[in-house]
Amino acid sequence: MSRLIVVSNRVPAPDRPPQGGLAVAVRAALQERGGVWMGWSGQSSGEEDPGALKLFEEGQITYALSDLSERDLSEYYNGLANSVLWPLCHYRIDLTDYSRRDAEGYFRVNRHFAGRLAPLIRKGDLIWIHDYHLIPLAAELRKLGITNRIGFFMHIPWPAPDVFLTLPVGETLLRAMTSYDLLGFQTAPDAGNFSLCLSRSGVAKPVPGEDGTHLAEGRRFRVGAFPISIDAAAFGRTAANAVRNVAMRKFRASLEGRMLIMGVDRLDYTKGLPQRMHAFGRFLESSPEWLGRVTYLQVTPQTREGVAQYDTLRQEVAGLAGQINGMHSRLDWMPVRYVNRAFGQQTLAGLYRIARIGLVTPLRDGMNLVAKEYVAAQDPEDPGTLILSRFAGAAAELRDGALLVNPYDEETITRAIAQAVTMTRDERKARHAAMTAVLAEHDVFAWCRNYMAQLGDVRPVLASGTEAGRRAPGQTVV
Incomplete structure (x- = not known):
């Protein structure tokens, strides 16, 4: 069974019982498979560089926590994530407060997470990334040579194209999302809105006869609805x-x-x-x-x-x-x-x-x-x-x-x-x-099993046309 690597903006405290169905289900999956749960520690490094990951072991799970600087928190967390993506995805264009500086900070923090995570990834690991804070993370991992199967789950709504494409970096984010192998949304309308965004922007197109499969620059990926639940x-x-x-x-x-x-x-x-x-x-x-x-x-x-x-x-x-x-x-x-x-x-x-x-x-x-x-x-x-x-x-x-x-x-x-x-x-x-x-x-454990099974079944095709897991000339496979 493949190890599991979970990445979320916040990570439950390793020394406390998990609160809420999501944390319980994800922790259970990690304990069963073994793996890593990575995210922000909730701590600020002030004006200093966040430094190395803090690693904690609990049974089969390694918790990998990263601090963020005050600049990171301002631009990535309070900036693009919560002052732009949050209101935009909830159809409140009027409340968005976009700035190029915040957008640059958002992508910078995702590069930071990718750089810290890459050395922890082993061949065959499944990677599951969560929510709007980390949309470009798979693209950053691909740049570092990671060819593992990578899934994404969006916990908040995905808006219609006429809403999402008002975002100045909207197409950039859509292109980054084509680096995932499986993109999960809460409802069929959310998944449909995302597919429409891909088509309207010209970033990707659906594959005829393969429901939920899209193609972008020679690379296939799947889009589907996975309604989350509770225990x-x-x-x-x-x-x-x-x-x-x-x-x-x-x-x-x-x-x-x-x-x-x-x-x-x-x-x-x-x-x-x-x-x-x-x-x-x-x-x-x-x-x-x-x-x-x-x-x-x-x-x-x-x-x-x-x-x-x-x-x-x-x-x-x-x-x-x-x-x-x-x-x-x-x-x-x-x-x-x-x-x-x-x-x-x-x-x-x-x-x-x-x-x-x-x-x-x-x-x-x-x-x-x-x-x-x-x-x-x-x-x-x-x-x-x-x-x-x-x-x-x-x-x-x-x-x-x-x-x-x-x-x-x-x-x-x-x-x-x-x-x-x-x-x-x-x-x-x-x-x-x-x-x-x-x-x-349809409890939270069924939700987790269903998503993991579909991600495990994916055979991603790289832009070169080579399936992941096979080595193309000059290509490093992780």
């Missing part, structure tokens, strides 16, 4: 146990029998938080019989403090929560509990299980695993109802059980809340059963 069984067990602990019993008592509506999102402009607050306020106004009978808990950890867009959003959402509370509160009831802090997985699992309604309404999301966690956390004999944005990747898999809404239309969210609070137990059970069947069959 649903484990999350369900965590939720069932969590509701028994003292903190959850106190929280449930504080509701005094009221129905709980819950949302969990990072503070980000892609999450549709103002629209959601407006919709809940409309619900209270249009359904006064529910005043004093429902509580909306919104858990929203702060991110990127000091960035103007996020500071403005934080003030707007807090203001809306205060406005709703000021208009509708009673001495013994406050309709909105708005919390700006993060909670551990066990606490969130318990809260999900208590909540009668999960409110997941992003304006755009690659997948949104909160939706899947909410479903997995429910008591199958008395489950809650998921209200889900049709623009979240999870909607494609959970459409038979969730109430799908247009997050830009506050009235549709209001109507969905009204439908959910009055839904019968039999209907809730039927909807929940449809969604849990999907999660049971």
Whole structure:
């Protein structure tokens, strides 16, 4: 079995249990195959050069961590990755802040990672690179003579060509992506958008009769959808146990029998938080019989403090929560509990299980695993109802059980809340059963196995026409 090399912007701490399904599945694959997990250490080297990799061993896994300089963080991480690619891929061209300096820093850091990673790669290793921070990494590795099979998975949405190609370095990134052997996206529409970008830009063309296969300058590569998931069984067990602990019993008592509506999102402009607050306020106004009978808990950890867009959003959402509370509160009831802090997985699992309604309404999301966690956390004999944005990747898999809404239309969210609070137990059970069947069959371990199997089956063809693994004249094969 081939070793596995995983590269991601951030790497879970080697000395702590992995949090979240992705980290659990990837670590399990690495333990089974042996290999390397490389990425940013989370530390800054200041004005100094980041220096050599820091290597840590844990069983079959070598963790290879690299510091980044303050310049790297400014240009690569805060610059092109999060001030351009993040808003662009979420269809917010208006929020992009492109500069040539940041673009140069983004490619420089990817060259840095490639140079540090190349000496760790052995013949036959499978390489799996994750997300928008590292789009050009395969191209940089190819320049260093690496001919191993290299896969890429995009965790966030891939936009339509008319959006992506507004990026000044858009075609450069597309050409770099043809260096991968397998490119995975969250949904079929995302994969389709990427293929359209290749065709519209003239970077690559589809191979007739070979679904998902493209050709660029004599080199074949595949594009496909691989919807990520969670460890649903484990999350369900965590939720069932969590509701028994003292903190959850106190929280449930504080509701005094009221129905709980819950949302969990990072503070980000892609999450549709103002629209959601407006919709809940409309619900209270249009359904006064529910005043004093429902509580909306919104858990929203702060991110990127000091960035103007996020500071403005934080003030707007807090203001809306205060406005709703000021208009509708009673001495013994406050309709909105708005919390700006993060909670551990066990606490969130318990809260999900208590909540009668999960409110997941992003304006755009690659997948949104909160939706899947909410479903997995429910008591199958008395489950809650998921209200889900049709623009979240999870909607494609959970459409038979969730109430799908247009997050830009506050009235549709209001109507969905009204439908959910009055839904019968039999209907809730039927909807929940449809969604849990999907999660049971397509958990995060199946996602990982499926991707790895398809990457392992690839026989990449180099620009010379030589298959990887065969030596062309003067060619070094790794």
